[in-house]
Amino acid sequence: MNKISFTYMLLAALLVFAPACGWGIDGTEMLDEKWPIIDGDAELEEEIEAVELEAIEGDTLAGQWLMMVEFTGTILIATLPHPIVIRDLFLVNINEEQTAAELTFCDQIQAITDGFSMGATENPQALKDALGEARFSIEIANAKKVAAQKIAWLWGLKDVSDPINSDIPMTPEDAADKRIWDQDKDDNPGVTVHILAPPGYRYMVRRAIWDMSEGQLSEDGQWIEGTAAITIEQGAMAAVDGEGNPSTLLTSAAPIADDTEVPNEEGKVLPNTYRLRRVSGYDCEKMIANYKGIFLIEDEAAEE
Amino acid sequence: MRKSLILTVIFLISLIIPQTAAYAQDDGEKKWYDMIDFQGYLESDLRFIVDDWRGPTDGDGYKFQMNRNDLDLRLGITPFETVRAVIDTRLRMYGFSEADTMQGLNSRETVDPFAIYLDEAYVHVQALGWEGLDLKVGRMVQNWGTADQFNPTDNVSARDLSDPLDSFAKVPNQMVEIDLYPADWLTLNFIWVPVFKPSMLPPSANLGFAIGYDQNGCFKDLPTPPLKVEYMEELMNMFGAIDPCSLNFIDPQMQIVSPDLKIENSQAAAKAKFLVGPLDFSLSYYYGRWSFPVPATGYAGVDANAEDPNMLDVKYIVQLVYPRIHVAGFDFSYSADWFFDVGFVGEVAVFFPEKVDFALRAFQGGSPIFDKMNNNVPKTPFVKATGGFDYTFTSWLYWNTMYVRGFLDEFNDIYGIHNYIVMAWEFKFLEDELQFRLAGVFGPDDLSGSFQPRITWIVVPSVELFLQGQFYFGDEDSTNPLDFRAKDKLGWKPVGRNIVALKARVSW
Numbered sequence: 001m002n003k004i005s006f007t008y009m010l011l012a013a014l015l016v017f018a019p020a021c022g023w024g025i026d027g028t029e030m031l032d033e034k035w036p037i038i039d040g041d042a043e044l045e046e047e048i049e050a051v052e053l054e055a056i057e058g059d060t061l062a063g064q065w066l067m068m069v070e071f072t073g074t075i076l077i078a079t080l081p082h083p084i085v086i087r088d089l090f091l092v093n094i095n096e097e098q099t100a101a102e103l104t105f106c107d108q109i110q111a112i113t114d115g116f117s118m119g120a121t122e123n124p125q126a127l128k129d130a131l132g133e134a135r136f137s138i139e140i141a142n143a144k145k146v147a148a149q150k151i152a153w154l155w156g157l158k159d160v161s162d163p164i165n166s167d168i169p170m171t172p173e174d175a176a177d178k179r180i181w182d183q184d185k186d187d188n189p190g191v192t193v194h195i196l197a198p199p200g201y202r203y204m205v206r207r208a209i210w211d212m213s214e215g216q217l218s219e220d221g222q223w224i225e226g227t228a229a230i231t232i233e234q235g236a237m238a239a240v241d242g243e244g245n246p247s248t249l250l251t252s253a254a255p256i257a258d259d260t261e262v263p264n265e266e267g268k269v270l271p272n273t274y275r276l277r278r279v280s281g282y283d284c285e286k287m288i289a290n291y292k293g294i295f296l297i298e299d300e301a302a303e304e
Numbered sequence: 305m306r307k308s309l310i311l312t313v314i315f316l317i318s319l320i321i322p323q324t325a326a327y328a329q330d331d332g333e334k335k336w337y338d339m340i341d342f343q344g345y346l347e348s349d350l351r352f353i354v355d356d357w358r359g360p361t362d363g364d365g366y367k368f369q370m371n372r373n374d375l376d377l378r379l380g381i382t383p384f385e386t387v388r389a390v391i392d393t394r395l396r397m398y399g400f401s402e403a404d405t406m407q408g409l410n411s412r413e414t415v416d417p418f419a420i421y422l423d424e425a426y427v428h429v430q431a432l433g434w435e436g437l438d439l440k441v442g443r444m445v446q447n448w449g450t451a452d453q454f455n456p457t458d459n460v461s462a463r464d465l466s467d468p469l470d471s472f473a474k475v476p477n478q479m480v481e482i483d484l485y486p487a488d489w490l491t492l493n494f495i496w497v498p499v500f501k502p503s504m505l506p507p508s509a510n511l512g513f514a515i516g517y518d519q520n521g522c523f524k525d526l527p528t529p530p531l532k533v534e535y536m537e538e539l540m541n542m543f544g545a546i547d548p549c550s551l552n553f554i555d556p557q558m559q560i561v562s563p564d565l566k567i568e569n570s571q572a573a574a575k576a577k578f579l580v581g582p583l584d585f586s587l588s589y590y591y592g593r594w595s596f597p598v599p600a601t602g603y604a605g606v607d608a609n610a611e612d613p614n615m616l617d618v619k620y621i622v623q624l625v626y627p628r629i630h631v632a633g634f635d636f637s638y639s640a641d642w643f644f645d646v647g648f649v650g651e652v653a654v655f656f657p658e659k660v661d662f663a664l665r666a667f668q669g670g671s672p673i674f675d676k677m678n679n680n681v682p683k684t685p686f687v688k689a690t691g692g693f694d695y696t697f698t699s700w701l702y703w704n705t706m707y708v709r710g711f712l713d714e715f716n717d718i719y720g721i722h723n724y725i726v727m728a729w730e731f732k733f734l735e736d737e738l739q740f741r742l743a744g745v746f747g748p749d750d751l752s753g754s755f756q757p758r759i760t761w762i763v764v765p766s767v768e769l770f771l772q773g774q775f776y777f778g779d780e781d782s783t784n785p786l787d788f789r790a791k792d793k794l795g796w797k798p799v800g801r802n803i804v805a806l807k808a809r810v811s812w
Contacts, residue, residue, distance in 0.1 A: 025625050027601040027663030028677050030561070035603050035665055037672045114672075197608065197669070198550060198616065247547070 051293030065092040098143035106284035146215030155206035156190030170235035199242035371399030392424035436485040445474035450637040456653035456688035457633030462595035497571040512798035522549035536786035585636035597624030602664035627658035659683035752778025752792035
């Protein structure tokens with residue numbers, strides 16, 4: 001075979017097989033055509049209006065404050081971690097002696113931020129009221145800052161000998177534990193949490209341990225800010241589905257873990273925080289209505 | 305490209321017309337009955353399922369599977385010496401009533417359903433302008449390769465595997481074939497198939513994509529998609545945390561994504577066949593599509609049930625595609641008269657496939673909860689091959705054995721290409737009046753297989769009775785439902801049912 005005919009054959013072969021080089025069926029592209037994933041956070045972007053607060057003049061810390069404890073972590077549902085943000089809102093009253101701040105629970109706002117709704121919960125009003133009645137205090141140091149301290153915040157539990165270190169009831173087998181307290185007075189063990197999906201109610205106890213750093217007073221005297229390592233334990237005694245039938249599935253409370261040591265997409269490690277803002281004339285209703293404009297507007301500004 | 309094809313078609317038509325006119329003048333005195341020939345058969349086929357463990361649910365079985373009658377009529381018309389038209393039709397009566405309402409009983413089509421097949425309909429013009437040039441246009445099937453059944457070089461016509469006892473059947477398609485005979489020892493075939501047609505699958509294949517339910521009717525497992533095991537573990541854990549009885553799968557769908565009817569999606573093939581004494585061999589090339597569906601995407605949508613707050617509706621959709629391929633093939637057959645007249649056959653095909661990346665996405669309440677992708681078919685070329693021999697010991701004993709690399713439907717996806725041994729023994733008695741055939745396929749990779757015994761009684765010439773069976777062995781279910789590869793190729797339920805069949809056939 002001479003060189004020319006060999007070259008022709010090679011060219012012919014290339015013409016035949018070359019188109020295969022660019023071939024490809026991309027399943028992701030096909031899915032994007034029919035079932036696309038909309039980019040961005042699954043949580044709807046909400047425009048937050050700033051709430052203008054007058055500066056409260058005062059020589060001491062005594063008086064009314066609003067407090068938000070913000071937990072950023074993961075909730076493990078079906079073995080897959082989903083990002084969750086939990087914001088606990090309190091009315092705070094610092095005593096005249098500036099030794100303690102008494103916390104009155106107003107609300108807890110939970111959001112699974114990737115849009116996953118399975119396992120999401122909300123707190124019934126009876127639970128909010130019961131938690132609001134069970135006031136507790138944090139320590140103020142040297143009349144100028146929140147002391148570094150460890151606080152155990154208990155739901156549906158009482159007479160726990162060591163609130164921070166004692167084991168707490170976690171499973172239906174522990175239902176006879178005397179420390180389980182029908183705190184919301186609905187005749188079910190512990191407190192009752194409403195599960196949104198799959199729908200139902202869980203009867204449970206909860207312990208949040210805040211390992212708080214010192215909270216520093218801002219120069220203008222209006223803010224106290226600190227960080228906190230937060231541990232959350234939830235034990236479920238029983239659960240019922242939407243029709244009131246016992247449900248084994250709903251009895252498992254999804255574990256919630258702190259992920260503040262994990263860098264975010266931008267490589268930053270964002271700790272859990274607690275922030276207090278000096279106010280006057282606030283009640284829970286007003287706080288719930290305004291907390292975003294007070295606490296979250298700053299986050300938005302920081303992001304910008 | 306489009307222009308040149310149109311010109312080619314016009315050129316071919318211009319060649320046919322004058323040829324046809326010339327023969328009409330020459331054969332003016334030919335009688336009409338000299339111009340036609342008539343063949344066909346009548347076949348009655350009764351089949352019974354002899355298992356109750358290979359169906360969609362345990363306990364489904366020991367019942368009739370088929371009660372079919374086929375009337376095949378093949379008409380050949382030769383109006384001129386060099387022109388022949390063939391029409392092969394089949395009337396198929398299924399034999400099971402489909403009437404499930406009172407209204408259904410008013411219709412013969414429902415009580416006695418039937419279908420009409422047009423298996424072949426083409427015109428064959430010989431000596432088209434030149435003695436060594438033939439043209440065939442119309443609906444036909446192509447059979448390439450030299451081996452028995454397992455022909456990796458045979459990709460022009462899609463397979464019709466709808467009948468598990470007939471693995472030779474093909475799906476007819478419209479095509480244009482040009483045959484050239486430049487020398488006694490050389491035949492050239494060129495084929496153009498304008499529109500792609502997929503292979504037909506046995507009804508049992510649907511089980512491969514079925515949702516698994518337990519004895520209580522609760523969700524057990526998803527049809528295993530071609531995803532990595534670690535991705536599948538994530539997916540199943542997601543569903544595993546939910547009460548399986550609260551999942552309501554709504555009509556799982558396997559959507560076929562067919563190629564567009566563009567000329568770029570046409571298929572083309574060429575073959576050069578050489579006859580060198582006792583050796584026949586061919587070099588072939590095919591461009592087209594793999595005719596078996598390959599999964600490309602999976603979608604699962606979970607939403608709250610509108611009526612029952614304790615139920616979750618799950619919609620599951622898989623999209624299947626037909627990847628493009630180039631296939632370069634070589635086949636041969638050789639009769640070794642110097643070695644006991646043993647006949648050797650072999651085929652090798654190198655496939656250049658289109659890459660397929662499989663992606664699976666799940667949504668809950670419209671929000672994504674799972675999104676994974678991995679390669680299903682790499683673009684790396686792969687080889688399928690068949691090699692074997694047959695030998696006639698005596699007038700009453702015949703033996704055929706082949707090694708097969710790559711089963712009919714294997715395409716180097718995540719499951720991969722596997723090895724098989726195919727064997728057939730034929731015994732003939734009473735001057736061939738009574739025949740016994742035992743054929744089987746064995747997969748040494750997973751130790752699964754199937755065998756097909758058949759007794760044939762030729763009552764009188766052209767009247768045959770068959771008693772035959774089809775049996776499978778190996779694991780019916782996947783050994784690991786999370787692993788696409790963990791299935792016994794020939795034991796897996798979707799391959800088919802264990803059956804016995806009684807057939808009668810009259811041919812003319």
